[in-house]
Amino acid sequence: MTTVEEAEKLVLAQTRDYGTQSLPFEQALGYVLAEDLKADRDLPPFNRVTMDGIAIKYAALENSIHIFRIKATQAAGDEPVQINEEDDCIEIMTGAVLPASVDTVIRYEDVEIIAGSASLYTRDIKKGQNLHLQGVDKKQNDVIASSGQLVIPAIISVAASVGKTHLLVKKMPRVVVISSGDELVDVDETPLPYQIRKSNSYTVKAVLKLHGIDADILHIPDEPTVTKEKIQYCLQNYDVLLLSGGISMGKFDYVPQALEESQVEKLVHKVAQRPGKPFWFGRHKNGALVFAFPGNPVATFMCLHRYFLTWLNATLGLPSKEPTYAILGKDFTFQPALQYYLQVKLISNEQGQLIAMPVEGNGSGDFANLADTEAFLELPLEKNNFKVGEVFKVWKFNHDF
Known part of the structure; x- marks a missing residue:
């Protein structure tokens, strides 16, 4: 046998x-990429503001300026607004493009705004703070998702972000x-x-x-x-x-x-x-x-x-998964000289160990047990008696949701 x-x-x-086929990116979930996805521009594509607050030129602080006139308010998606004077600032929102005339963002929590002026509460400010700089994640034409990857929701997001309307995937x-x-x-x-x-x-x-x-x-x-x-x-x-x-x-x-x-x-x-x-x-x-x-x-x-x-x-060329192992949580005996796949529930203990608790059914026709278990514990055919604390390979089946 x-x-x-x-x-x-x-x-x-x-x-x-x-072979391969091209699919609309939103229909490619669960397929395997057959091409590299590359950035069509720098990511992020501009110096991006990461906090709501005011944008200033840091040199103003070095010149002991701590009160700023608000020249304009700039939201995410707005064309950048420039300042002309050192004591000017721009009220700016998360996700907005940082104008070229400023280089530092101070969050609302650290300023007081009254009658068009913003006064600083703190002197603990670093040049370039609260910014996500252009190209720091990826440069244009960098690979951002490699061929051979399973298309998961994160890959769908990547495809959308780089304007990839169709994906080449393995059939x-x-x-x-x-x-x-x-x-x-x-x-x-x-x-x-x-x-x-x-x-x-x-x-x-x-x-x-x-x-x-x-x-x-x-x-x-x-x-x-x-x-x-x-x-x-x-x-x-x-x-x-x-x-x-x-x-x-x-x-x-x-x-x-x-x-x-x-x-x-x-x-x-x-x-x-x-x-x-x-x-x-x-x-x-x-x-x-x-x-x-x-x-x-x-x-x-x-x-x-x-x-x-x-x-x-x-x-599909997916990398071999590292086997998962679990500790048997209860003594179990199986007499025939066969490799046995024991239905188990998986729990984690306080030490971070994966414990497999047997759920004994009534043979291979007992399909109701499948709804109450999460995996098969692979018990080797060389043994008949399996003890608490022994470690065996696990085949998960209710982990796809």
Whole structure:
């Protein structure tokens, strides 16, 4: 049986380059930049005032001038107003351009303004204070966001600030999420006692949405001819097929046979893990990839995060994340010689340590637990008994919001 580490290597050996596309910057959230973003001008583009108050020429203080005539008031966005006399000042607001004839800003809290004059309360004033100087952050043509970064809200802000209306990003793979099984009915139907509503497909689609992929959904009945026909169609029209269910040893699990007959090369089948032992992964001759997850909700959810999202990040060229580790907060025993993914809640103690508290459910079909937990704690297959205080790797799944 394949180990988790071996399965991960086989999956990561199948990374792809799906090219690039140009998107309106406000639609690029969750994609990966395929170009450097450069400043179209200095940042800030002018000497920017950072406090409401008055602007003076510092030489006036050196000449013992401490009362100033207010010549004008200048708001952010106004054309700069110049002074002509040393004892003139300008009332000026945060964000305004500093006029060339002044060089220091004194905040309102340090002056008294009466009848058009501003008197200083303090002598503790430094030349050039309360200013954000032109180009101190970035110079024109400096790179302000590098290719290969995930487009997060901060990158959207950067793009807007430099007038970048469209961003070149890496294309996402075309993904279809396929469920199978005659026991599944639509969400808006009332199931019979022996039926359940479709949920896995919507769970997978929702996770993918958080990662910038708008996947299609397809359901296949337990009929071998239809199963083969639908899978062959998807292999020709999508880059990645994510299947949920139909890959175990059941009499009506037609998916493995359909994949084999469709010339999908099996690279992984059955992994020494729980949940998700029947996980199947393969490659079609045209390059399409197939991730087939067990139908149990927790198994689907875990394999999606452990394998597909790991592959997606590598395919998009995102840097490998440093693994997160947590301290087991309660003794736990697991007897089978399998790598176990324990559902946990994460808490931080006063020492800044991350503690993983087990939330024991009723197997891989207990999907209700997913709403109450935040991560899987990866417990190695070499052990059966796990003690409080031991440290293990964590795979977070409810941290994207």
